[in-house]
Amino acid sequence: MELSVEQAAELRELANSRDVPADLATRARIVLWSGEGRRRKDIAELLGVSLPTVDRWKTRYSQRGLAGLEGDRPGGARDQVPARVRARVIALTRMTPPACTGLSHWSTRELAKYLKRTENVSVSWHYIARIWREEQLKPHRNGTFKISKDPAFAEKVADVVGLYLAPPGGAVVLSIDEKTQIQALDRTQPVLPVTFAATEKRTHDYVRHGTTNLFAALNVGTGEVIGECKPSRNGKNFLAFLKKAVKPHAGKEIHVVLDNLSTHTTPDVKEWLAKNSHVHFHFTPVGSSWINQIETWFGILTRQSIRRGTFASVNVLISQIRNYIDSWNAEARPFTWTATADEILAKVRLVQTNIKKLVANNSK
CATH class of the missing domain: 3.30.420.10 (Ribonuclease H-like superfamily/Ribonuclease H)
Known part of the structure; x- marks a missing residue:
């Protein structure tokens, strides 16, 4: 099974996290190792599971992504997080991280730490990842960049x-x-x-x-x-x-x-x-x-x-x-640069305006 770089990174983070149940980490490792080309027999032996189990979670992942690995958990209430917290996660994800963080874009862990540090809101990185999947948010691929404060x-x-x-x-x-x-x-x-x-x-x-x-x-x-x-x-x-x-x-x-x-x-x-x-x-x-x-x-x-x-x-x-x-x-070929200086500066001004609006709306 073929995995993209982003998919492999997500699965590796899930497999090695202490914040997720052991069964979920095992499922992530099944898919990760399959993507690395390991034989299903070897995966089953290393993880102590059956061959059908390996096949099941590979199929679930190919059909539904990370959401498919969560499985059907009988009983127990789902996480109850206030709607305002969910809205705050979405709003921050769509913004360039504040300059004080030194980040060019959010990761699930950095966003969770930022919320705890600045707003005393405790959510797991796994919860944030689920919101990103549901809202189809991919801050690491949005082309966001830190606004330069260079006077020139x-x-x-x-x-x-x-x-x-x-x-x-x-x-x-x-x-x-x-x-x-x-x-x-x-x-x-x-x-x-x-x-x-x-x-x-x-x-x-x-x-x-x-x-x-x-x-x-x-x-x-x-x-x-x-x-x-x-x-x-x-x-x-x-x-x-x-x-x-x-x-x-x-x-x-x-x-x-x-x-x-x-x-x-x-x-x-x-x-x-x-x-x-x-x-x-x-x-x-x-x-x-x-x-x-x-x-x-x-x-x-x-x-x-x-x-x-x-x-x-x-x-x-x-x-x-x-x-x-x-x-x-x-077979070298030059990159084709198409954006003019005026277009870049206009985009930067638009980003600055949108950030100011988001900050103003979230502070109300």
Whole structure:
């Protein structure tokens, strides 16, 4: 059975949660392990259930999703939560999280903790997940973003988008950033049956072997990517990678889109820029990494190569990343950027207006 990344994440969270009944966690693990390609016979033996039980919950999940795993629970009253609490959960889900949370979007656990911390409302993350399923709310896929408070937001958006839509003639535009702390996870480690949980400490589904930091540059005009893995993220490594990224374009004007991190503006970097006047930095607004095209490529890399991969060491992970970059460049195509600066700014103003209205309505 095929599972999407989001489905696998939901099932894993359910299977490992202490807040749900053991039978529900077992059903989630049945579906999760089936999605990972384990044999039904092995699943049945590990969990201490029959083969028909494995088949039943796989079928229920394919028909009704997570709701199908809840089963038909005879007796007992359903959770009685006031309607106003349900309405508050829905309203908050549809809003960008407050800046004080540091979140770009809600997860069920973070929303539950926020309600308890700020409003003294106690609901489980499982209850919130059920509301999201019933209301078809998917905040992690809504494209929400944290509103930037950069005073030069409009100017920076116009500058970067202008490079995408109308790059200077003969110039090269590079989108550069670092994807930090990529974990080498070995997901082949066995998980003890849930029936042993009361007497033995269960292992995780994976073992961490270390991390690496990927420096990458996307050629906005061609879609080609240059990447290099480093053990640490600092100004020295950034400058070394920057020199490597611009070297193939000697003799051309080079415009570099990146965010204004301290590692991008060290004295050594500034000194190098002064000596290489053909290289120009264009900084994205604070809190607006979504406008940097390399972030789109990082997302593709994560979904297609890293998230579900199995890496026995950091070197294996680095080799996988290099192979992916080579494969990408074999058929590289540039991303098509269509949104103008005015359209982006108009959308941001609309989001700000809607947030203010929601806050005003919820405070009444």
